[in-house]
Amino acid sequence: MSDNELGLVEGWRYSVTTEKEPRSKGIFRGYAMIGSESAIVLQIAGTTRLIPVARVIHIDLLDQGERKKTERPESYYG
Numbered sequence: 761m762s763d764n765e766l767g768l769v770e771g772w773r774y775s776v777t778t779e780k781e782p783r784s785k786g787i788f789r790g791y792a793m794i795g796s797e798s799a800i801v802l803q804i805a806g807t808t809r810l811i812p813v814a815r816v817i818h819i820d821l822l823d824q825g826e827r828k829k830t831e832r833p834e835s836y837y838g
Contacts, residue, residue, distance in 0.1 A: 768788045768819070770788055772823065772825050773785070773786065773787050774788050774821055775819070776802065776818075777820075778816055779815050784804060784811060785822065786809065787803045787825075789801040789802065792810055794810055797812050797814060798813045799813060
């Protein structure tokens with residue numbers, strides 16, 4: 761991903777607001793599947809949380825870590 765592209769970056773810290781929970785703050789670890797639904801994977805205080813993408817209202821960038829160079833166009837957890 762270039763600097764001009766939008767997207768979540770593995771290792772950066774985000775705040776995710778969903779329709780069910782007011783806010784989840786954690787480090788983005790990648791994407792996963794829950795059945796046939798895509799989910800965002802966050803590491804939150806030693807816990808791994810999968811948040812279904814369809815429930816996300818908005819995402820705020822809290823802290824940028826170092827950008828890892830990867831040959832994969834997207835990051836999948838696991």
